[in-house]
Amino acid sequence: MAGHLIRKIEENGGCLDTGFLATPYLLDAICKTGRVDQAYQLLLQTKCPSWLYEVKQGATTIWENYIAYKEDGTPVMTSLNHYAFGCVDDWMFRKISGIQPAAPGFKEIVIAPELNDAFTNAKRAYMSEYGKIATAWDLKDGKFHIEVDIPCNTSAVVSLPDGSSYKIGSGSYTFDCDVKQ
Numbered sequence: 001m002a003g004h005l006i007r008k009i010e011e012n013g014g015c016l017d018t019g020f021l022a023t024p025y026l027l028d029a030i031c032k033t034g035r036v037d038q039a040y041q042l043l044l045q046t047k048c049p050s051w052l053y054e055v056k057q058g059a060t061t062i063w064e065n066y067i068a069y070k071e072d073g074t075p076v077m078t079s080l081n082h083y084a085f086g087c088v089d090d091w092m093f094r095k096i097s098g099i100q101p102a103a104p105g106f107k108e109i110v111i112a113p114e115l116n117d118a119f120t121n122a123k124r125a126y127m128s129e130y131g132k133i134a135t136a137w138d139l140k141d142g143k144f145h146i147e148v149d150i151p152c153n154t155s156a157v158v159s160l161p162d163g164s165s166y167k168i169g170s171g172s173y174t175f176d177c178d179v180k181q
Helices: 002-011 023-032 036-043 051-056 088-095
Strands: 099-101 108-111 121-128 131-140 143-150 155-159 165-168 171-178
Touching: 002 023, 002 036, 023 036, 023 088, 036 088, 088 099, 108 143, 143 155, 165 171
Parallel strands: 108 155
Antiparallel strands: 099 108, 121 131, 131 143, 143 171, 155 165
């Protein structure tokens, strides 16, 4: 099935070909096949249909249909502010910024950014019921640096790309490690 999924994406020119039901699971499914590189290629694709095609067309929201405008610029009858394909944000939140709930309501948090060749830094914040959870990381010359904010009355496990991990309570923290590139 993994090979079939990757082959279908390749046959579609490296573009999406999923609807409302499959899109929320697509990038995670690709990652589970061991093809994280393919997930990032799909995320960063700019040809139609893709998330960044919409951005190239001037979108400031996620469209209901990847092809909301004809080539001549005429709009197609569709919503230009529809979350169905915006589910990619969940994957980016968990994989790129590394923020994941470990217990309901983010009472316990996992911070584990997954590095890739596509990004050298990321910054993200989320206002949970307990307060702001934030990460800001940077990768430069094989040195990984991350700043983490954990809200009151919560705890987190911070996993770094070198395999080390730290259990922390609420507060602001900074971690550094060397990463093989």
